[in-house]
């Protein structure tokens with residue numbers, strides 16, 4: 001089960017009312033969507049986007065009792081202009097982005113997202129996409145690998161990890177998450193021995209971001225989303241690492257300087273200790289909320 005992060009905080013921050021038209025740009029397992037639908041159905045509408053078709057199949061059965069009040073779309077949220085226009089939506093009363101990957105994706109070893117669950121190196125959120133983690137790990141130059149691991153993983157030891165990857169793949173292709181993880185452990189395990197973080201975490205994050213072009217989609221999707229909010233409508237974004245949060249914070253700030261958005265959360269909201277205890281994956285979540293001014 002994917003447990004929705006900061007559910008209460010999100011639902012109250014969205015200021016939902018009956019009949020609202022809401023966009024859930026990352027509907028995933030539908031945990032947030034169900035609570036949204038409870039508050040806006042039967043005459044409100046929820047548009048739910050996810051680039052992972054498998055997620056949409058799960059969510060469809062989760063929210064089927066709200067049949068007629070929602071529309072699910074298999075696409076990247078960077079295409080939300082096209083999606084909302086096709087649905088003849090004129091404006092939105094609330095928008096949610098809950099970034100990253102879901103528990104379903106992490107725990108599905110066929111997707112190769114996780115150090116713990118292993119699997120063939122893939123990491124595509126949208127299985128129709130062309131580039132996989134396998135391609136990046138086995139085909140990119142040492143320089144490109146090192147850049148990706150530095151930029152998207154903020155990994156200090158990026159050059160050494162890239163060098164070890166090149167060395168390993170010159171003997172045989174690196175096929176699985178387990179193999180990649182063990183190469184990274186050999187490269188920098190000793191540097192991480194005094195920390196609780198797995199030495200492969202940052203590199204896995206970096207490769208996943210590169211495979212899915214996550215930061216460019218986020219910037220594009222958020223900018224488009226703001227233009228659909230009607231006056232007084234709210235946008236909530238949950239991010240899970242500093243690169244995402246920096247983009248959200250920066251965009252909210254520039255829209256606030258332009259007089260388009262009012263920032264509701266001066267500091268991001270964080271999950272409570274009780275939530276972290278029951279759902280450890282929530283621990284890095286940060287919720288930022290803004291409201292359209294005019």
Ligand SMILES: C[S@@+](CC[C@H](N)C(=O)[O-])C[C@H]1O[C@@H](n2cnc3c(N)ncnc32)[C@H](O)[C@@H]1O
Pocket residue numbers: 002003004005025026027028029030031032033049050051052055075076077078098099100101102125217218
């Ligand atoms: C953390 S999960 C969302 C969980 C959901 N809020 C819930 O309560 O079940 C993030 C979801 O966003 C999707 N996703 C991530 N980036 C996306 C993008 N650029 N466009 C569309 N979907 C995206 C992922 O496939 C994943 O299913």
